[in-house]
Amino acid sequence: MKKNKAISIIAIMLAVLMLLSLFISAIPVRAHADELDELKAKKEELSAKVQSIKEKLDGLEEEKTTVLERKAALEEQNDLASQQLEIINIEIENYNDLIETKAQEVDAAKNREQRQLEKYRSRIRAMEENGGYNILALIFQAETFSDLLTAFDDMGEIMQSDKQLQKQYEDAREETEEIKAQFEAEKAVYEADQAELRKEQEGIQADMDAAAEELERLEEEIEEAVRAYEAAEQEEANAAAAVANAIAANNARKAQERAAAQAAAAQAAAEAKQRVQEMTQANADATAAGQEAPYTEAEIQAVAEEGNVGYVSGGGSEGYIWPLPCSTRVTSRFGNRTDPFTGQTRYHSGIDIDGFGNDGSPVVAAASGTVITASYDSAYGNYVIIDHGDTSTVYAHMSGLAVSYGDTVSQGQTVGYVGSTGRATGTHLHFEVYVGDGRVDPAQYFSGISYYQC
Numbered sequence: 001m002k003k004n005k006a007i008s009i010i011a012i013m014l015a016v017l018m019l020l021s022l023f024i025s026a027i028p029v030r031a032h033a034d035e036l037d038e039l040k041a042k043k044e045e046l047s048a049k050v051q052s053i054k055e056k057l058d059g060l061e062e063e064k065t066t067v068l069e070r071k072a073a074l075e076e077q078n079d080l081a082s083q084q085l086e087i088i089n090i091e092i093e094n095y096n097d098l099i100e101t102k103a104q105e106v107d108a109a110k111n112r113e114q115r116q117l118e119k120y121r122s123r124i125r126a127m128e129e130n131g132g133y134n135i136l137a138l139i140f141q142a143e144t145f146s147d148l149l150t151a152f153d154d155m156g157e158i159m160q161s162d163k164q165l166q167k168q169y170e171d172a173r174e175e176t177e178e179i180k181a182q183f184e185a186e187k188a189v190y191e192a193d194q195a196e197l198r199k200e201q202e203g204i205q206a207d208m209d210a211a212a213e214e215l216e217r218l219e220e221e222i223e224e225a226v227r228a229y230e231a232a233e234q235e236e237a238n239a240a241a242a243v244a245n246a247i248a249a250n251n252a253r254k255a256q257e258r259a260a261a262q263a264a265a266a267q268a269a270a271e272a273k274q275r276v277q278e279m280t281q282a283n284a285d286a287t288a289a290g291q292e293a294p295y296t297e298a299e300i301q302a303v304a305e306e307g308n309v310g311y312v313s314g315g316g317s318e319g320y321i322w323p324l325p326c327s328t329r330v331t332s333r334f335g336n337r338t339d340p341f342t343g344q345t346r347y348h349s350g351i352d353i354d355g356f357g358n359d360g361s362p363v364v365a366a367a368s369g370t371v372i373t374a375s376y377d378s379a380y381g382n383y384v385i386i387d388h389g390d391t392s393t394v395y396a397h398m399s400g401l402a403v404s405y406g407d408t409v410s411q412g413q414t415v416g417y418v419g420s421t422g423r424a425t426g427t428h429l430h431f432e433v434y435v436g437d438g439r440v441d442p443a444q445y446f447s448g449i450s451y452y453q454c
């Protein structure tokens with residue numbers, strides 16, 4: 001009985017060890033499976049982001065947006081693609097590990113089968129050497145009936161042990177076949193997944209290569225655009241300086257005219273005063289001599305009034321009216337703004353009033369005055385400058401002009417038509433206000449302006 005218990009304990013321990021070995025071998029498989037699930041979830045999230053970026057790029061292409069926006073989107077797409085490739089590489093490594101783990105399980109099963117086979121073969125050889133189960137020998141060797149029963153009991157245990165040994169071998173062989181079949185099936189699945197991943201990898205790499213070529217092209221386009229932009233900026237600065245110089249020259253001319261007029265008025269007043277004194281003295285001398293006065297009081301008063309006329313200055317203008325009746329939306333304000341290519345801050349000398357969809361609509365004089373410039377410039381396009389006395393206004397990028405140099409215009413009179421001539425990205429009116437020789441914000445003269453929100 002003790003022997004039976006020992007065999008039972010050994011069998012239980014072997015069963016426990018086999019279960020533990022199977023459990024331990026399953027741990028890395030479960031770990032890889034969990035990691036693959038996490039990687040797939042992360043990759044799906046990145047795929048959604050990549051798809052979103054591709055849709056954005058398609059939209060940007062349709063909108064003909066700036067190269068900088070497209071460049072930024074392509075760079076974001078490449079960054080996401082790099083993350084995808086990294087995840088795919090990790091997935092492939094995990095599948096390799098899974099295949100290796102399964103291969104190790106097959107090897108372990110084969111080893112267990114081989115050990116069982118060796119035990120079985122050893123038992124068969126022993127039986128052959130000892131003549132198998134010799135029942136007659138047991139009967140004749142038994143001296144008592146008790147010995148005979150004991151001998152039969154021992155033989156039964158041996159036979160049972162042999163059957164168990166055979167069963168263990170057959171189980172090991174079946175386990176090997178089962179694990180091998182599972183390995184082949186899972187290996188086929190893993191290799192198919194790897195093939196799909198490599199195909200996906202090639203597609204992403206192709207997208208990245210195409211994006212790299214596009215980025216290189218965009219970089220060249222940006223460099224060329226920056227050069228053209230800087231040249232245009234200089235051209236616009238030169239035009240703004242020319243406008244400022246024209247207004248300053250007009251103001252200087254008016255100052256000289258005022259000074260000359262004031263001097264002439266002062267001279268006329270002095271001469272009139274001298275003439276009045278002479279006429280008054282002549283009348284006094286005639287009266288003293290008993291003669292009739294040569295000048296009447298009315299004549300003397302008329303000469304005096306001629307000397308009191310003096311110089312009347314031009315004064316200021318009446319309140320301004322909005323120069324583009326068809327639109328009140330301002331797309332660019334007065335003052336500093338960020339350059340879209342260089343990122344640098346530059347000065348905007350007026351306000352831009354949106355004229356989209358209103359090409360050719362009238363542009364009117366904000367106040368009455370005199371046209372001091374009606375010309376064309378490569379930056380300002382068709383433009384007009386009107387002198388209002390103490391202030392001046394500028395109207396630029398018009399499609400055509402309705403006034404000429406020297407014309408006197410009244411408030412609200414058409415001076416041109418909204419357009420996009422010169423350096424303009426769309427139909428709009430560039431409007432400036434000068435007080436003296438300096439620009440000021442035109443918006444301060446108006447209410448009810450709407451501003452474009454990007």
